[in-house]
Amino acid sequence: MQMHPFETLADPTRRRIVEALRDGERQVNDIVRAAGIHQSGVSRHLRILHEAGFVSVRPEGPRRLYALRPEPFRELDGWLAGYRRLWEARLDRFGAALADRLENRASTLKDPDP
């Protein structure tokens, strides 16, 4: 089953792996060291990240090098843009409520003729 990108990153260990790969490709031992996690879990999480499209892997001699792929991060960016629009809409409500408030205030305070 295809995991949602957010679901993939909801796991803190996988987030640490992604952080560890931010500066470029690394082999497993380096990821273990940089992420401060136990070797046993790393392979499983790398597989999940690979299947979710977050990580590419290529062989180099006896080693396998892992690197981040941009596509899921673009999707996350797109989601954040949506989150921003939701809040823009909430602040539109704020603006409308503020306008109502000022209008009520003005009509309450309206002086009778001097």
Place this chain on the structure above:
Amino acid sequence: MSSDTHPPVVIERRYRAPLAEVWALWTTREGFESWWGPEGFRVEVHTIEPRPGGRLDYDMIADTPEMQAAMREMGWSTSHATHGRFAEIRPMTWLVLVHQIDFIPGVETYESRIDVALSAEGDTTRMVVTLHPHRDPLWTARSAEGFASQLGKLDRRYAAAPLSAG
């Protein structure tokens, strides 16, 4: 203060209104009730204590038949007692509103944070809202899906661009 994967979202607005009125919308019962919550909800404030560490307790109530149906469909109650606090507050200038997110089945309670900075500029008030998205990104995504169904109304009301969520 943001999560590992999400940068904060910063939104700036400028209103032609006195600073005190803008402040009141965040810190008084009637002010808060007049706008808070996503479309399709209203809130009833029980406690609002705009002082450092002061409480903010309110019910978030699904307010339209459509939203009530949507909430029931997701297996949620149509009213939820919501708890937050003013983690930091400097009158007319700055506040940090921290909400307890305690209504997600199977997810431990955690906090989400909103920073609000206000300043008077001429006859306008500048407001900068910094949102630290929910720590559990999956929940945030679900929450957005929950909201998205209501956005048609917002479009009509404010002529905003339709949201292409998800």
